[in-house]
Amino acid sequence: MRILITGGAGFIGSHLAERLIAEGHRVSVLDDLSTGSRDNLAAIAGHPGFFFTEGSILDAPLVARMVADADVVFHLAAAVGVRLIMEEPSRGILTNVTGTERVLEACLERNTRVFVASTSEVYGKATKFPFSEEDDLTIGATVNLRWSYACAKMLDEFLALAYLRERGLPVTILRFFNTTGPRQTGRYGMVVPSFVTAALQGAPLLVHGDGTQSRCFCHVADVIEALMRLLARPESSGRVYNIGTDQEVSILELARQVKAAAGSASEIRLVPHAEVYGPGFEDMARRLPDIARLEAATGFRPATPLSRIIADVLEEKRAALAAAG
Numbered sequence: 001m002r003i004l005i006t007g008g009a010g011f012i013g014s015h016l017a018e019r020l021i022a023e024g025h026r027v028s029v030l031d032d033l034s035t036g037s038r039d040n041l042a043a044i045a046g047h048p049g050f051f052f053t054e055g056s057i058l059d060a061p062l063v064a065r066m067v068a069d070a071d072v073v074f075h076l077a078a079a080v081g082v083r084l085i086m087e088e089p090s091r092g093i094l095t096n097v098t099g100t101e102r103v104l105e106a107c108l109e110r111n112t113r114v115f116v117a118s119t120s121e122v123y124g125k126a127t128k129f130p131f132s133e134e135d136d137l138t139i140g141a142t143v144n145l146r147w148s149y150a151c152a153k154m155l156d157e158f159l160a161l162a163y164l165r166e167r168g169l170p171v172t173i174l175r176f177f178n179t180t181g182p183r184q185t186g187r188y189g190m191v192v193p194s195f196v197t198a199a200l201q202g203a204p205l206l207v208h209g210d211g212t213q214s215r216c217f218c219h220v221a222d223v224i225e226a227l228m229r230l231l232a233r234p235e236s237s238g239r240v241y242n243i244g245t246d247q248e249v250s251i252l253e254l255a256r257q258v259k260a261a262a263g264s265a266s267e268i269r270l271v272p273h274a275e276v277y278g279p280g281f282e283d284m285a286r287r288l289p290d291i292a293r294l295e296a297a298t299g300f301r302p303a304t305p306l307s308r309i310i311a312d313v314l315e316e317k318r319a320a321l322a323a324a325g
């Protein structure tokens, strides 16, 4: 198939591009390189079935041309990460709302199958665990701009599902939970690469809050496997799926495991949320997905333990630090 990945130079998108090329598909990537990088695509850059275009999903004519040339679209481009959203909320909102609107409108032209990246953030402050796809979503006040990311992604979901209902557009919503692994950068507040880099440099591992908050970290290779299985099943269109693992770990325990795996003498230091993101910042205590729907549809179960995830990120960051001298 001819597959377009928006945001394909990013963390998840570049792994997806590699896997699709390995399986014989033709892959086009549209990315503005704001958080992604061409280095992420180095392994497939010279492949005859791979095409890269530097540009924005906000460029409607460009998006229309690229979508017209695709059988399937994975729409992953977005302003991602709490730090980035807190620093430039308006850019985040425009990219994540207007950009998605442009991609979906282009897909309407030929009724192109489209996968839309959403996020576990949409569950917000919900307290019923685990989170299931049709649960109520509970977000905070608008003065707390953190919630703009969740709200923008919710609007993306609504628009995609509206086009499905009104025009029969084959859309699949991917609610990614914490995905991690090689190529994820710590620059925008992602915790695993941040901890690993700090541990390797002997810098303190900064745990926000009291560290009892927990998350479920899924290896990007497992996430890609889930996406490949959904791609192979046209009947997945029209549905929302949680994508991730249900193996939970507290952030303090994660810091301890990273420190031990790295053999690091780094201090683990607790830092109040307000000090990192300003006063009034809200964080969620848990974010645990119910992945039964994904498993029932595809037979997928995440396979990679946290120890392996940490080892893979350590290996990558060690090599990067060594190369940087």
Ligand SMILES: NC(=O)c1ccc[n+]([C@@H]2O[C@H](COP(=O)([O-])OP(=O)(O)OC[C@H]3O[C@@H](n4cnc5c(N)ncnc54)[C@H](O)[C@@H]3O)[C@@H](O)[C@H]2O)c1
Residues within 6 Å of the ligand: 006, 007, 008, 009, 010, 011, 012, 013, 030, 031, 032, 033, 034, 035, 036, 037, 055, 056, 057, 058, 075, 076, 077, 078, 079, 080, 095, 099, 117, 118, 119, 120, 175, 176, 177, 178, 179, 180
């Ligand atoms: N990694 C996670 O844990 C996670 C969790 C929940 C949701 N997601 C979602 O998955 C998708 C991929 O995230 P990721 O972790 O790979 O992040 P990423 O930042 O590595 O990837 C996003 C990519 O989109 C590109 N991009 C941003 N704005 C663009 C624009 N206007 N035009 C074209 N390209 C643009 C960036 O350059 C980058 O390559 C995003 O939609 C994100 O919201 C990721």
